[in-house]
Amino acid sequence: MSSGGPPRALRSDARRNREKVVAAALEIFTERGLDAPLEDIARRAGVSIGTLYNRFPSREALIDEILPDLIGAQIEAGREALAHPDPWEGFVLYVTRTCELQARSRAVTDALSMRFDRAEKLAEACAQGLSHVGAIIDRAREDGGLRPDFTPADLVYIIWSNARVVEATASVAPETWRRNLAFVLDGLRAEAAHPIAEPPMSPEQIDEAMRGLARR
Structure with a gap:
C-alpha cells in the first residue's frame, strides 16, 4: 500500500x-x-x-570501508612477485608496486604506517599484504640478486623515504620518485649498478620542491 x-x-x-x-x-x-x-x-x-x-x-569505520581494496593491490603484487621466475625481478616488482601505490594515494602511505590499529579490516589487509615480504626477500637473497644483509625491516626505510620524496615532488615532478627508487634498488644489488631511465629534476624543480616543504 x-x-x-x-x-x-x-x-x-x-x-x-x-x-x-x-x-x-x-x-x-x-x-x-x-x-x-x-x-x-x-x-x-x-x-x-x-x-x-x-x-x-568513527574515522576507523570509514577507513575500513575504503582502504582494504587499495591494499588489495599490494597483496596481488606480493603474489606476482613470488610467482616471478627471476627472484630479483620479483623483489623489484613488489617494491616498485608498493611505491606506486604510495605515489597514487597518500592514504596508502598512512595505511602502511599502521597508525590506525583500531581499523580492524585495514590492519588485517595490511598484515596479509606484508605476509609475502619475507619470502620475496629470501628468494632474492638466496638467488644472489639481493645483498645478503637486507631484511624485511629494511624495507620500511624504503617505504618511509619514498613517502617523503612523493610528498615533496608531487606537484613539481610527480614521477621523480622512480629515479630515487632506481638509486635505492641499484644500491641493493649484489652486482654492479645499472643505468637509470628517469631523468633528474631540474634546479628549478628542486628549488620549488624545497620551498614547498618549507611551507608545510
Missing part, C-alpha cells in the same frame, strides 16, 4: 548518502591522507557531519 512508500524512500536516501560519503572519503583520503578532517569529507559529500557519523560512527 501507499504507506510503504516513505520507508523505502528513507532507505534509498540513506543508501545514497552512504555512497556519497564513501566516494568523498576516498577522494579526500587519497589527496590528503587519513588524518583529513571528517568535516571536509561531509562537505564534499554534500551531507551534514551528523549524517556522516550516522553512517560511520
